[in-house]
Amino acid sequence: MNRTEWRGELGELVREAMRSPELEHYFKVKVTKPGARVLITQLGLFIQHRRDCWAHVSGNCPHMSVKQKILQHEYGEVIKDNYTEHGHMELIVRQGKALGLTPEQVMNVEPLPSTMATLYAWGWMTREKSWLEGLASLTITEWANDDRLLQDVGGGLSSRMAKRWMDDLGFGWEQMPNFKVHSEADEEHSDMFLEDLEKFATGERQKLVYQAAKESMELLKIFRHGIAKEMEKLAVGSSGVFGV
Numbered sequence: 001m002n003r004t005e006w007r008g009e010l011g012e013l014v015r016e017a018m019r020s021p022e023l024e025h026y027f028k029v030k031v032t033k034p035g036a037r038v039l040i041t042q043l044g045l046f047i048q049h050r051r052d053c054w055a056h057v058s059g060n061c062p063h064m065s066v067k068q069k070i071l072q073h074e075y076g077e078v079i080k081d082n083y084t085e086h087g088h089m090e091l092i093v094r095q096g097k098a099l100g101l102t103p104e105q106v107m108n109v110e111p112l113p114s115t116m117a118t119l120y121a122w123g124w125m126t127r128e129k130s131w132l133e134g135l136a137s138l139t140i141t142e143w144a145n146d147d148r149l150l151q152d153v154g155g156g157l158s159s160r161m162a163k164r165w166m167d168d169l170g171f172g173w174e175q176m177p178n179f180k181v182h183s184e185a186d187e188e189h190s191d192m193f194l195e196d197l198e199k200f201a202t203g204e205r206q207k208l209v210y211q212a213a214k215e216s217m218e219l220l221k222i223f224r225h226g227i228a229k230e231m232e233k234l235a236v237g238s239s240g241v242f243g244v
Contacts, residue, residue, distance in 0.1 A: 001206060003194035010136075010213055014143045017217040018153050022225035027160055031168035035231030037099050039161075041109040042227050043178065044092040049119045051078060053126040053138055060131035066196050073192060083181040091178040098175040114226020118219045125212065132201050133212035135193055140213040141220050142189040145182045149190070157224070158183040 001009065017023060029035070051074065058070045078087045096106035111119065126134035143149060145156040154160050162179040165171045173180050201209040 022221040026228040034234040056126040057134040118223040136209045136213040137216035
């Protein structure tokens with residue numbers, strides 16, 4: 001497939017996931033401060049774990065041109081980019097602060113069982129499968145933040161959840177720096193590796209890469225649905241580990 005065809009095929013996988021019962025549930029749960037704290041800290045675990053996963057793909061990949069792109073991607077995530085001078089984990093810490101969390105509480109949180117399972121799965125996929133399958137499994141999850149692709153269904157993950165925080169918590173964009181940045185930065189990331197899929201994911205590899213992307217979207221649904229179920233518990237009275 002050429003890059004336009006890859007964009008269409010992967011884009012439809014993302015759109016299917018966004019219409020799934022799991023993600024519909026995720027966006028319907030009432031957001032309380034305890035629930036928001038669970039969400040932002042589990043996202044922090046996801047973001048930290050992604051650094052290991054991208055390193056696995058780079059280590060498995062024999063092509064310097066792709067390694068350079070991964071390094072460019074990771075420089076923005078870990079060091080600085082056009083959106084932050086301190087890497088994207090700092091955005092999570094800042095958003096946690098708006099919820100009354102200390103940096104230590106944000107950084108040292110236990111994963112939900114669903115978070116643990118899905119992070120283990122992504123780690124295995126990116127370490128043990130081919131670099132192309134690992135690449136597809138990572139890049140497609142960033143497409144889920146691409147408002148261009150998902151405008152007609154309410155926007156990407158970050159934009160739609162930001163609207164819930166605005167409605168339920170009265171937050172503004174300045175209190176949600178992680179959502180704000182990822183609703184913009186992941187549009188760039190969505191386009192980043194299409195030419196590599198066109199160039200290298202050919203023949204039998206094409207089916208394997210598509211399947212890896214599909215499996216990754218299943219993991220994303222499990223990850224977000226696990227958070228939704230925990231948020232739902234907290235919305236009906238429990239204050240959770242971080243208090244009211």
